[in-house]
Amino acid sequence: MTTSQNPGTAEELRHAGLRVTAARVALLETVRAGDHLGVEAIACGARDRLGHISLQAVYEALHAISAARLIRRVEPAGSRALFEGRVGDNHHHLVCRSCGAVADVDCAVGDALCLTASDDRGFSIDEAEVMYWGLCPDCSPASSI
């Protein structure tokens, strides 16, 4: 066990209206320490902190924590869901078509201006999801020179 539990994490869960459990604290800390982790990787990380936790419990807790917007769920088409701790800044993602690597990229025109749709059709918009697809430097043919 590499428990480095931050008392603030439990407080944040409580603040978000969630019941505080050791599993939720461990999952939230695992997601924040990682970089766009899939559910299996998160389950592994949480088990290091906590001991056994079922995959079903991991799914349920991640669902609750992302619904409370403490973590964000990113789901590139054709890929499994990934979770990250960077929330509320409307950043976007670069996804490699070849290896599936995911990287963060700040909003293209700065300061969440992507939220200004050319026509919002009366919706009150709070998030814009942009996915840039291409090849990462490792998969790009130009890198093999």
Ligand SMILES: [Zn+2]
């Ligand atoms: Zn790649």
Ligand SMILES: [Zn+2]
């Ligand atoms: Zn991200």
